[in-house]
Amino acid sequence: MIEDFRLPDLGEGLPEAELVQWLVDEGDEVALNQTIAEVETAKAVVELPSPHAGVIAKLHAAAGDVVEVGSVFVSFRLGDDSAAQDPADENGAAADDEENRPNLVGYGAAPRSSARPQRRRRGTAARTAEVDTAVLEAAPHDALHAVEHDATDTPPERPRSTPPVRAYAKQLGIDLALVEASGAAGIITRADVEAYAERVGVTGDTASAAPEPAPHREVTSDERETRAAIRGVRKHTAEAMVRSAFTAPHVTTFLTVDVTATTELLASFRADRSLQDHRIGILAVAAKAVCLALRRHPELNSAWDADAGEIVTHHYVNLGIAAATQRGLVVPNIREAQEMTLPELADAIGDLAATARAGRTSPADMSGGTFSITNVGVFGVDAGTPILNPGEAGILAVGAVRKQPWEYHGDIALRDVITLALSFDHRLVDGEQGSKFLRDVGDIMREPGRVMLFG
Numbered sequence: 001m002i003e004d005f006r007l008p009d010l011g012e013g014l015p016e017a018e019l020v021q022w023l024v025d026e027g028d029e030v031a032l033n034q035t036i037a038e039v040e041t042a043k044a045v046v047e048l049p050s051p052h053a054g055v056i057a058k059l060h061a062a063a064g065d066v067v068e069v070g071s072v073f074v075s076f077r078l079g080d081d082s083a084a085q086d087p088a089d090e091n092g093a094a095a096d097d098e099e100n101r102p103n104l105v106g107y108g109a110a111p112r113s114s115a116r117p118q119r120r121r122r123g124t125a126a127r128t129a130e131v132d133t134a135v136l137e138a139a140p141h142d143a144l145h146a147v148e149h150d151a152t153d154t155p156p157e158r159p160r161s162t163p164p165v166r167a168y169a170k171q172l173g174i175d176l177a178l179v180e181a182s183g184a185a186g187i188i189t190r191a192d193v194e195a196y197a198e199r200v201g202v203t204g205d206t207a208s209a210a211p212e213p214a215p216h217r218e219v220t221s222d223e224r225e226t227r228a229a230i231r232g233v234r235k236h237t238a239e240a241m242v243r244s245a246f247t248a249p250h251v252t253t254f255l256t257v258d259v260t261a262t263t264e265l266l267a268s269f270r271a272d273r274s275l276q277d278h279r280i281g282i283l284a285v286a287a288k289a290v291c292l293a294l295r296r297h298p299e300l301n302s303a304w305d306a307d308a309g310e311i312v313t314h315h316y317v318n319l320g321i322a323a324a325t326q327r328g329l330v331v332p333n334i335r336e337a338q339e340m341t342l343p344e345l346a347d348a349i350g351d352l353a354a355t356a357r358a359g360r361t362s363p364a365d366m367s368g369g370t371f372s373i374t375n376v377g378v379f380g381v382d383a384g385t386p387i388l389n390p391g392e393a394g395i396l397a398v399g400a401v402r403k404q405p406w407e408y409h410g411d412i413a414l415r416d417v418i419t420l421a422l423s424f425d426h427r428l429v430d431g432e433q434g435s436k437f438l439r440d441v442g443d444i445m446r447e448p449g450r451v452m453l454f455g
Contacts, residue, residue, distance in 0.1 A: 002057055007039075007073040010046055010363060016068050017041045018231060019061045028056045036074065039067070041236075044330070044366065045359045054078040066231065166358070169193045174200075237329050244390045248304070248425040252385040253434055257442040258406050260416040265448050275343065282418070283321075283375050284346035286398045289444035290373060291317050291338045291345075292451060297437040299429045300394040301370050311428060320372030320389055321349055323356035331389050332361045333369035373398060383419040393428045396441065397421040418445070 007017060020038040024030055033049040036056075040046075054076040061067050168190055169176050179196045181188040262285055269275045294301045294317055303312045319337035323330050332355070334340070334348045355361050372389045376382075377400035386397045399419040406415035422438045429437075444450050 001078045003052060003054070003076045003078050004072045005051055005074050005076065007067050007069050007071055009069050010039075010041060016066050017046070019063055019065050019067060020045055021063050022059055024056050024059075026056050026059055030054065030056060030076075040327070041363065044361045044363050045327075046363065048073075050076075052076045052078060165190050165193060166360075168354075172197055240390050241387050244388045247390075248388055249427060250385075250388060250423050251426045251429075251431065251434065252421055252423045253431070253438055254383060254419060254421050255438050255442045256417060256419045257446050258408070258415045259401060259418045259445050262445050262448050263401065263416045278343040278346050279350055280342060280346040282377070282401060283373070283398060284342060284349055285445060285448070286375075286396065286420075286441070287319055287321075287334075287337065287345045287349065287373060288342050288451075289441045290319065290371060290396060291340075292444060293437050293440040294338070294371060296440060297433055299433045300424060300437050302393050302428050303370070303391050304393075304425065304427050314370040316370070318368050318370045320369035320392070320395075321352055322372060322374035322386075323353055323361075325356050325359065327359055330356050330361050330366060331369065331372055332356060332365040333372075335368075371395070377401065377418070383421045385421060386423050388423055388425060392425075394422060394424045394434070394437070396438075397423075420445075 010017065017039040018041075020040050022037050024034075024036045030036060030050045030053065032051075032053045035047045036050045037048045038045055039048060056074065057077040058075040060072050060074060067073060165188060166176065169179070169188075172193065174193060174197060176188055176193075179188050179192050182192050259282070262282065266280060266282065266285070269278075269280050298313050298315075301314045301317060303314070305312050316336055317338040318333045318335050320331040320333040323332065332352050334345070334352065337345065337348070340348065352361075352365075355365075369389055369392055371392055372386075372395040374384075374386050374395060375398050376384050376386075377398050380400055382399040382402070384397050384399075386395045388395050397420070399421070401416050401418050403414050404417040405412050406417055408415055420438060420442055422434055422441075424434045
């Protein structure tokens with residue numbers, strides 16, 4: 001029996017998605033919930049799990065195609081001749097498929113068995129070719145056994161890990177199938193990858209390397225211009241910024257602050273062995289200062305609901321962090337940021353940035369934000385006039401820290417100085433409220449000990 005699978009609404013209300021790549025071929029046998037493709041919506045790259053256990057009969061799109069939601073995406077061949085049936089199921093494959101059919105808005109299904117879905121490899125020769133010979137020669141017995149087991153009739157488990165860990169392993173050239181998981185529910189952590197890399201003699205030098213630039217087409221000497229389709233993240237960002245700029249009346253105010261006390265504090269953190277696992281920088285301090293200042297100025301943590309004719313004040317902070325990626329600007333947010341300590345915020349920012357650079361930020365991570373920060377200082381820029389993320393009342397731009405002559409205790413001294421720029425929605429925030437909020441953020445960054453006053 002042939003079963004067509006239509007591209008689902010991925011929970012964003014978007015009409016289409018671009019196929020990034022297929023992870024299966026026609027004729028492949030797949031398990032329920034096995035990832036079969038990656039698609040890019042206007043917000044993120046999303047992995048699509050298989051809604052059936054069966055054989056891929058036909059792929060209805062090619063990489064780069066824009067597919068409308070609701071159109072046929074892939075066809076499966078179902079039945080006894082294409083997928084193994086659970087011998088304990090007396091009602092047959094039809095009953096099994098009925099129970100395991102996924103909710104396509106959400107999306108995915110959990111099989112009756114507690115075991116994780118299996119991914120079938122395409123053959124022993126192809127699988128063996130994927131493993132670096134040098135790594136195999138250096139690998140211990142248990143790792144070699146894992147590869148040998150892959151050639152048996154029982155398909156191996158698909159390694160489970162987070163997008164940053166997968167990106168890190170890829171940088172090191174490590175196959176996650178060879179890494180033993182120590183995390184909860186069998187999740188492979190960064191520490192697991194590092195431990196395996198140390199065991200097999202793989203260096204971690206490439207882990208800190210900058211991401212490879214996006215491929216581009218070389219322009220010939222007689223070519224005066226090139227054109228590219230407006231779609232994906234770039235299209236979504238443009239639409240959101242236009243909507244924000246022409247809906248919310250923006251006001252931007254600036255404050256230049258002596259942050260020498262903060263940079264000295266950060267230097268002491270780097271020298272503290274108990275904090276060496278946390279990369280605490282100026283952005284994390286700004287994030288903490290914002291969370292504290294929002295307690296005193298909830299107007300900056302509100303939203304204008306025109307349909308309901310109401311102002312919605314949030315009593316939590318979902319802090320958006322603008323991230324520049326090869327695919328364009330994305331603004332994922334840190335949930336309940338007001339509950340986090342400074343090291344926790346630093347870790348969350350690091351994970352968020354790594355996930356964004358890997359192109360694995362989920363749509364859910366980019367919705368529901370209440371206030372945002374953009375770090376223009378990382379590009380060597382002092383200030384700017386940031387545009388509000390739609391639905392939010394404020395966004396803070398953090399500039400570069402620079403050594404400058406500054407008045408200090410009646411004298412001129414060389415100090416660490418930073419410029420902060422706050423844009424806010426003038427429908428929700430008056431100039432006085434915005435200025436006082438920015439002053440409080442600046443006071444915390446000028447004198448970190450002032451956080452003791454923010455109860």
